[in-house]
Amino acid sequence: MEYSEIVKELERLVKIPTYYVLGKLKDNLVFYSTTQGETNISALIDGKIIRLTKEPIAMPSTPKANLDFLPFTRDVERGKEVHSVYICNLKGEEYELTSPKVRIMGLAYDDKTIAFVGSSNDGAFLYAVEGGKLSRLSQVPPFSFVTDVENGLITGVVQVNPKSQEFFIANLNGEFKILTPKKDSVNVSYRIKGDKIYISSDYENPGESYWVYTYDINSNSYERVNFPEKDIYEYKPVEIFYDPDDNLIIGKRDGRSKLFLNGKLVDTPHGTISGATKIGDYIYFSHSSLVSPYKVYRVNIKGEREVVVGNELELNLGEVEYIKIKSEVEVPTWIIKSNRGRVPGIGIVYVHGGPWSDVDDSWNLLICVLLDRKYSITLLILNINLIQSIYI
Incomplete structure (x- = not known):
């Protein structure tokens, strides 16, 4: 084969887009994409793919289902990883919210607040934006990032020991507290729901497998999350993520992941599930494998599955x-x-x-x-x- 043909074939493969389901806004699927060679946030609205961001993005936040907008970051210093915070909405509009001139690690929001960890030569700090005003709340360890915000409470991940990973709770007054269910365990807090914080942790089986737990803010106690269906227990995941709003679980073991609803296995192709959300009677999920590129599927309660976001180039290698x-x-x-x-x-x-x-x-x-x-x-x-x- 001529070199020109090899180059064309490589270009064809490199241009295949990546898709990650992020969640939903007002019952519209929202996903991260690399279509047209640019990192972007897109939505599936009335069956049509609508690009919500105009230029390449650095990092999206996790959508809040009841809202119609989504914060994200963009590198504004030509590859130096100096970020500004932007907002996009379901109309395809976007605007710059604030430009703190820091490297942003983790970004989360609710209807009133956007929070993130930003680092620069001065150190790493927890920031919040309220009413368009940027505030520096407290200094944090260098490896820290925000995962969720709800009603003035902020949570995220922090690492102070290379052998473990803790999580934190902070508020808008600058109070910052590092927590762990067990010394030397690895933990990821990712969702605030009422007075509980959902975490994925290996503290019951250190270094071997994770499960989902809740941390009760009022009682300072931890509780293992249980599911009504038994498929998830028979699967015995090594890694696990649970969405308490949609009751969806992504479990992983032996290099592959599977999808569960309330603990019941959902029929998906072999490979890796990179994100999932539930809209009405449908579950949407992004998937790929070593021999098949990224696609977004939806499956109904009968198990009927179809591709809703795919690639022009169909491959099975x-x-x-x-x-x-x-x-x-x-x-x-x-x-x-x-x-x-x-x-x-x-x-x-x-x-x-x-x-x-x-x-x-x-x-x-x-x-x-x-x-x-x-x-x-x-x-x-x-x-x-x-x-x-x-x-x-």
Whole structure:
């Protein structure tokens, strides 16, 4: 094949957009997208995809279902990660709200307040915007970010020890409190609902698996969240996220994730669920795999599924199998058989380092290019820090 043809094929793959379901605004699906080569926020309104942001964005916030607007950040210093806060709405309008000239880590809002952590040479600080006025509330540890705001209460994640991760509660008076259910546990607080904060934590099974808990602000106590259906317990997720408004759960294990409603399994393709929300009788979710690009699906209560946001380029590059290679430790391994090459043929072994991340069963630009070149790939995911190499 000529180099020009290879370049065209690479461009074709690189241009395939990414989609992440963020949530909903006024019963309209809202998702992050890279269509037209730009990071943007879009919505599905009356069956049509409407782009809500005009220029590339840095980071969206999580939509509040009862509102019609969404804050986001944009890099205003040409790649220096100096951000301003913008607002977009369902009409496709956007405007700059404030320009604090800091690097923003985490952004959340309600109908009155926008909160975020911003860092600069002066340090990291918790900020709030009320009535268009920006306030610096308190200094925070460098690795901190906001996840939710509700009725003057702010929560988020903070790390003061490299072996653990805590969460915080703050208010608009500048009070800032770091919490953990257990020393050296890893926790993510992500939703305030009444006098409870929902967290994902490994404190009952340190370093092995997470579950969902609530922290009661008044009693300073933790309670395990239980679900009425049993599928989620039989699945035994290692990682878990629960939306208490929609009763949706995304559970992950063995490099793949599954979707549950009230603990009952929802039929989804094999791969990774990157976001989900419920609108009326439909569940919308974004999905991809190592052999199939990102799409947004919707499924009804009968289990009938359809693509609502897809790609012009339909691809299915092969078959994926998950195994564990036994050595001194069990090594999680993906075996991907390209449907475009000959068997037996050329194979590639990709060794990925850890322990803080892995290659899961989601769309991967490096892997899809190799598959498209008609190689069969064995992907080894090794928990060895700072090793990432390709052997041919």
